[in-house]
Amino acid sequence: MAKELCEDNCYVALTHEYLDAKVMMDKVRSPKAGAIVLFAGTTRDNFAGKPVKELQYTSYEPRALQTMLSICKAIVQKHSLTSIAMIHRLGVVPIGEESILITVSSPHRQAAWRAGEEALEECKEKVEVWKKEEFGGEEGGVWRANRDGAVGERVDEDKEKKKPEMGPHGPILRPKRPGERGHGPVVRNYQLGS
Template sequence: MTTPAHLDPTTYPRTHTNAALNIHLTLTYASLDAQSALDTISSPAAGANVLFLGTTRDTFEDRPVAQLSYTAYPGLTFKTLNKIAEDAVEKHGLLGIVIGHRLGVVPIREASIVIAVSAGHRGAAWRAGEEVLELCKEKAEIWKREEFVDGGMEWRANAERDAEGNFVAS
């Protein structure tokens, strides 16, 4: 049985670029490159470049984590990420944005998501970076499997909900 293309690491990285809005999206099984993300959005008109790296931590709710593993459905994921990026460019006047997400196994201390935004002023860049992250966690068709040291594992959407249905950081 052949692996479906959307799960086959040899069909990655997959990218989507909107040059007119300086939007750059990537899904990859390779390590994420923070400097490359910053270089991509750098602009002489930018007074602020904000970078966020979401990394695998070694515990979740006091359980030791061995590693994380991510999977996605690229067609839907790119549509969602592009909408998030376009909305952020319009709302915050961004000069550029990178959203990159790693798939497959992501060991402890390695990045699973990179978000870089460029804006004329720091306030817009800070707000946009955090908003883009939260929207990616809430909406992107990316699923996370936490693999614990004790051998247990749990699948999660990128964003978890509390008892009241509010999204909480995972």
């Protein structure tokens, strides 16, 4: 079941379920809109020449939802949109399946195109979601901020099997690279990993 927020012509959600593009397009459909733009980010089968088995996403969900909503509200105002919807998948996302869908409706196509691109870039820059790329074969995986070209840190399988650091609500899952900017805020003043 998705965790979602809906306010001021903005819909945002995080889910572990398969993403449905038609459902997201229906969330922004309006007789006032002359254009609907859909962006679907999918898991590809390689990264930097290495075979990718799958992606795994984790998030600080309450904060991520608020950040997503803030981004959407600002974009609706800036581009005079009819509405916007953004959903990000968490957990394992196999090759060929979507990890994010963004739909934008507007009276005119130019504003919809610009707003869709801006929404994606803002999401990748600010939302508290991180990904682990699982490589095929003996490669293991790499945690990285969820943005293009972000440097990651190889996952040591032995360390991954150890008991995770515990927080008040369960295990703490976060990227292993302090200070890295990307799909979430800069992490400072923490000694992450061991």
